Amino acid sequence: MPDVIQETPARVVEAVAATLHAYGVRHAFGMPGGEVVTLIDGLEKAGIAFHLARHETAAASIAAGASITTGTPGLLVTTVGPGLANAVNGIADAAQEHVPLVVISGIVDRATRARYTHQVIDHAQLLRPLVKASFEIEPESAGPTVARALALALTEPMGPVHLDLSPAVAAMTDPSPRVLGPPTILAPAVGAADPAVQTLARHLSKAERPLILAGFEAARADAGPHILRLAEAIGAPVLTTYKGKGLIPETHPLSLGGAGLSPLADAIMLGLMRRSDLILMIGYDPIEMRLGWLDPVMDPERIVEITAAAPDHAMHHAATRLVANTAAATAALAAAVEPKKSWPDGEHTSARQEVAEIFATRSDWGPHVIIDLLNEAAGPDGLVTVDSGAHRILLSQKWIAARPLSLLQSAGFCTMAAALPLAIGAKVADPTRRVFAVMGDGGLEMGIGELATLRDLGHPVTVVVFQDRSLALIALKQASAGLATAGVALGETDFATIATGFGGHGVRVETADDLRRELAAAEGRAIFTLISCSFDADAYKNAF
Numbered sequence: 001m002p003d004v005i006q007e008t009p010a011r012v013v014e015a016v017a018a019t020l021h022a023y024g025v026r027h028a029f030g031m032p033g034g035e036v037v038t039l040i041d042g043l044e045k046a047g048i049a050f051h052l053a054r055h056e057t058a059a060a061s062i063a064a065g066a067s068i069t070t071g072t073p074g075l076l077v078t079t080v081g082p083g084l085a086n087a088v089n090g091i092a093d094a095a096q097e098h099v100p101l102v103v104i105s106g107i108v109d110r111a112t113r114a115r116y117t118h119q120v121i122d123h124a125q126l127l128r129p130l131v132k133a134s135f136e137i138e139p140e141s142a143g144p145t146v147a148r149a150l151a152l153a154l155t156e157p158m159g160p161v162h163l164d165l166s167p168a169v170a171a172m173t174d175p176s177p178r179v180l181g182p183p184t185i186l187a188p189a190v191g192a193a194d195p196a197v198q199t200l201a202r203h204l205s206k207a208e209r210p211l212i213l214a215g216f217e218a219a220r221a222d223a224g225p226h227i228l229r230l231a232e233a234i235g236a237p238v239l240t241t242y243k244g245k246g247l248i249p250e251t252h253p254l255s256l257g258g259a260g261l262s263p264l265a266d267a268i269m270l271g272l273m274r275r276s277d278l279i280l281m282i283g284y285d286p287i288e289m290r291l292g293w294l295d296p297v298m299d300p301e302r303i304v305e306i307t308a309a310a311p312d313h314a315m316h317h318a319a320t321r322l323v324a325n326t327a328a329a330t331a332a333l334a335a336a337v338e339p340k341k342s343w344p345d346g347e348h349t350s351a352r353q354e355v356a357e358i359f360a361t362r363s364d365w366g367p368h369v370i371i372d373l374l375n376e377a378a379g380p381d382g383l384v385t386v387d388s389g390a391h392r393i394l395l396s397q398k399w400i401a402a403r404p405l406s407l408l409q410s411a412g413f414c415t416m417a418a419a420l421p422l423a424i425g426a427k428v429a430d431p432t433r434r435v436f437a438v439m440g441d442g443g444l445e446m447g448i449g450e451l452a453t454l455r456d457l458g459h460p461v462t463v464v465v466f467q468d469r470s471l472a473l474i475a476l477k478q479a480s481a482g483l484a485t486a487g488v489a490l491g492e493t494d495f496a497t498i499a500t501g502f503g504g505h506g507v508r509v510e511t512a513d514d515l516r517r518e519l520a521a522a523e524g525r526a527i528f529t530l531i532s533c534s535f536d537a538d539a540y541k542n543a544f
Contacts, residue, residue, distance in 0.1 A: 013041070014174065016142050020048060025073055056087035059421070060087050064093070076104070134164070211273060230337065237351075246402060250401050265355050300316075371394065373512060386438040390440070436461070439463065451499065451504065468537040499529075
């Protein structure tokens with residue numbers, strides 16, 4: 001898109017906002033301060049709605065939820081000093097989750113910065129390990145600077161970028177008003193006859209037990225239909241990361257579901273991988289995996305990889321790597337391979353059945369039943385976010401995803417209290433979709449102020465709380481290490497009353513019938529619903 005020169009001189013902030021808008025940004029999230037009031041005014045006038053959060057880290061996660069849902073950059077706005085410092089956890093999460101998050105922070109005006117110390121810290125130095133770049137917006141180059149930052153954020157592997165903007169510069173008349181939109185990307189086609197694709201096709205043709213391991217990059221690239229076509233052509237079972245769940249429907253006989261954090265499931269899936277003679281990794285980043293996945297197989301020749309940009313890790317080594325758009329490359333590979341049968345002994349079917357038996361529901365109430373009923377209520381079109389903790393591991397293994405990007409979580413950084421803001425962002429981005437936030441009681445207590453954000457936005461998100469009165473995952477780790485339980489017990493909070501106080505509908509349930517009824521009732525409300533599901537933390541013993 002060519003430069004657009006504004007006929008009437010405008011403020012610098014107009015160039016900033018118009019450039020963001022040109023890249024598809026329609027929502028900003030954060031906590032205002034005096035240093036960003038002009039920025040917020042400019043965003044609103046450009047058609048970018050500013051939404052007030054209750055904490056800057058939560059605002060970053062809300063922006064992440066909106067970004068994943070829309071495929072456009074997320075926008076976080078913070079004020080100077082403590083505002084930006086408060087957001088560090090959310091920015092770190094965006095870095096490890098590969099979210100193209102644009103962070104704009106207010107900064108003290110240059111004329112007084114060298115003398116003035118109140119709330120002044122080095123923003124760029126604070127964020128240096130977490131962002132792809134940090135720039136200060138200057139009046140002569142505002143639009144191009146923002147466009148450069150956006151291009152970096154959207155370049156694979158995607159990630160956060162940071163921009164400082166002082167009040168004086170924001171309000172200044174732009175001496176060179178330019179708005180730069182995103183370029184039209186003309187990528188060369190990857191076809192079945194491409195020599196690189198043919199190389200991978202030859203590898204697959206020789207394999208008797210091929211296995212596909214796919215991740216978040218493949219989900220974000222919409223590679224699922226091509227993965228399914230390829231898997232069916234060569235009889236390869238498909239295993240995904242938690243964030244890649246649903247790349248192929250998990251009811252499909254070739255789906256092995258998600259993997260990464262469950263020792264019980266991993267023992268089966270890693271065993272199957274070691275029996276595989278070729279593992280095709282598609283858009284896979286092992287940042288979601290625990291230490292048991294350091295070397296899924298020791299022989300690099302048994303690993304081939306399709307990736308848009310190789311992730312930074314040393315957890316495995318692929319002997320052959322095709323660097324291309326994952327969807328296009330997988331589609332070409334599916335067209336290039338000769339149909340064949342694989343896994344003559346049906347070991348992948350046995351592995352699928354073993355995992356299903358491990359996570360089968362065996363009681364009338366508890367976390368297994370809650371997940372079953374949630375899966376039923378969400379259906380194929382619902383979107384679910386889940387917080388860190390024991391419930392996340394169990395849900396991520398037991399959940400049956402019908403399509404990709406329908407189960408959102410912090411899987412690389414595994415930060416607590418992410419589910420509620422992720423759900424808020426997803427709902428803001430797509431108000432027509434039913435959204436559920438699944439949280440532990442510890443995670444909700446950490447970020448409970450965002451219920452006020454949910455109330456003020458007026459979105460009927462359903463919040464389901466696994467209330468076991470414990471940091472259950474840490475308690476399990478203490479027990480497995482032979483240590484005494486310490487620092488993990490939680491008192492019993494009356495979440496139902498708190499939800500009512502925040503302007504939502506709150507209820508506590510202890511039976512499957514009550515939960516089923518409340519999930520159905522929540523769908524018809526115009527306000528948010530919080531359902532506190534009470535059970536004992538012992539229900540997690542040997543569960544995953």
